[in-house]
Amino acid sequence: MRVIVQKYGGTSVGTPERIRAVAERVRRTRDRGRQVAVVVSAMGQTTDDLLRLAHQVSDQPPQRELDMLLSTGEQVSIALLAMALEALGVPAISLTGLQSGIITDDHHSGARIRSIKKERVERHLRDGRVAIVAGFQGVSNGYEITTLGRGGSDTTAAALAAALGAEACEIFTDVPGVFTADPRIVPRATKLDCISYEEMLELAGAGAQVLHPRSVEVAKNYRVPLWVLSGFEERSGTLVWEAKKLEKVVVTGATLNKGIAKVAICGVPDRPGVAARVFGALAREGINVRLIIQSVGQEKVTDISLVIGRSFLKQAVKILEGLRAGLKAREIQSDGSVAEVSIVGSGVAGTAGVASRMFRALARRRINIQLISSSEIRIACIVDAASGERALRAVHDEFQLYRLRRRLVAARPEARA
């Protein structure tokens, strides 16, 4: 059985006409001799509409009931897509998270898929039906409906592709693929033909909205070729695959994250355990620290700088002020007007001079670098918010990403051939 998993987002199924167009596309895939499992999100603004209703009856709707409510959005779109396919003469069946065997933990509104009991989906595929699976939702012990949180439908699709041993997982979005940078900011940005899971994870983590990191992780763990494709035009999209199957390039993309803030604990006596204490206090309140930098200070006094999501800034300052006396720190500084510009690529760490080229490119445009962090495949600089977009264009130009071409070194996976 040669299976393709396709995922269509809310925009792709936003109207009855678009649902019929999706049905046509699914039929074409089926005509290429594939069994198709389709994962669908809720139609257009449905989720927002439902949330609005929830907030009209309750200031703090319980998560469990929110999951009950929101999961109806996908149930509507799977039923409609099944009807549209049947109307084309294509046997199809819609399946809720429960019916598809998407088993999650019991963390309502942010559940993680634990396993997929794939028997039912497989049986329908074997019987020649298109299996239409509700994205974003699953079921925990005792038939409790859960939802997977942001980007959940992508994760459903990747996990289902892994479970079914699918040839590929095709994610249809409202963009033509993954770009070297956000084309709204960098007009010269170019669409990537392929990218590795690791690079995609860094791009997603650094603010590229195309795929949720969790879906990329799942695809990576099970080596599922993951395509990012436009739901509105027939172009080849971007293939996310194993690094060894792709030609090596130094830098693949550049990102800008505007939604961050900087906090610094200044003048802390440099003793072991200080960073851990700060981290722990923030984590207990659910604040995710994206970056922590402890500068080596003089006279055994140090500064600890943290980068966090901007929406947590007030809360974080309050927590750190509470810790200040105990840490014997001089003061807490905060800056909500910063941005993070990054370059991502498999050659970033292994190629001499990449970091310095980035820094020089920023310096030439008189953009001050406030903090730097780097990983195996990424270098990130914190700059002031007003310079963010200029900084992104600067590094994109520096590495000539608009000229980026990259080839597969392995056979192209069959899907989208």
Next chain:
Amino acid sequence: MRVIVQKYGGTSVGTPERIRAVAERVRRTRDRGRQVAVVVSAMGQTTDDLLRLAHQVSDQPPQRELDMLLSTGEQVSIALLAMALEALGVPAISLTGLQSGIITDDHHSGARIRSIKKERVERHLRDGRVAIVAGFQGVSNGYEITTLGRGGSDTTAAALAAALGAEACEIFTDVPGVFTADPRIVPRATKLDCISYEEMLELAGAGAQVLHPRSVEVAKNYRVPLWVLSGFEERSGTLVWEAKKLEKVVVTGATLNKGIAKVAICGVPDRPGVAARVFGALAREGINVRLIIQSVGQEKVTDISLVIGRSFLKQAVKILEGLRAGLKAREIQSDGSVAEVSIVGSGVAGTAGVASRMFRALARRRINIQLISSSEIRIACIVDAASGERALRAVHDEFQLYRLRRRLVAARPEARA
């Protein structure tokens, strides 16, 4: 555990404000020391909106997928009601048909409840929660979602009340109770304080829209006291209960059914099996014969008259024309402009002169009776459609139903005391 089952229709939960009002009412019932299980329909026009969507993607949506689609309507309203209750500080949990253990046969869009696995609902009630159950839906073998068809939520409520051994089942509607006749046609119609299951069944079957017959049947079989109450005003409503617990009255109500038609097979040689053949042919096409009358003719030739739903008239005439030659019948006559006026009451058959009073009342107003049928507790006359409303007022006056008072002869059931 003293349990009350309450059912709220689509109008009662039509807006967020109304859902909050329902939550208030549920809280008051709970404050009276009862455990409450609530059955809810889809909000207002939701079902119609979903059906419209379905018909925009398919001319003939499969029943299975329609059930998948429509069942989301109730899932939305149960989640919202649970949120509204929690916002009042009342512990509550919403449960889909599957989660409530509503097991049905697999007849999509018109399923019948086979059993209720009540353990989960009972556990939540025992734990002090309001259990909010999705009406109209259930699950057949293998987690397939089914819906119960028209009036399904009433049936869910009655069946749940039976399964839980509830003190009472309270059906909240947009009318204050069951009336002696439709007040829109008979201004003098009066609200009944109580009525027997059997009478209610005849009223419902004869066109009163208040309760679906199936829900009355279920309540009757399990002797659940069934209240019909207004969701918008605090009045006592109508109690539907066992006949022996109610004072006997001759006539309880009068009904008018405008949606019928008459077909006659004229000049059929009077042989055994003719009626069966006619019945069978219609039933195979899904046409329900409400009334069949075979007049004793002369010279071994008879006329067979049938009363059916008006929407089936064309189809029925076609079927009967197809049978005509085989039956050696002279002709098929049809009349789409008839109406059925009935009187219902436990004393109808047992009290001398009731039928003749009805016929005289109609005759005095020069209303011609085309067909008559009677059962233990009902007499129905077919009259021409134009006279229907006059006929209803005539019989309502004749039996002075506007003066009807009836008392319980048993202790009033606790609910609504």
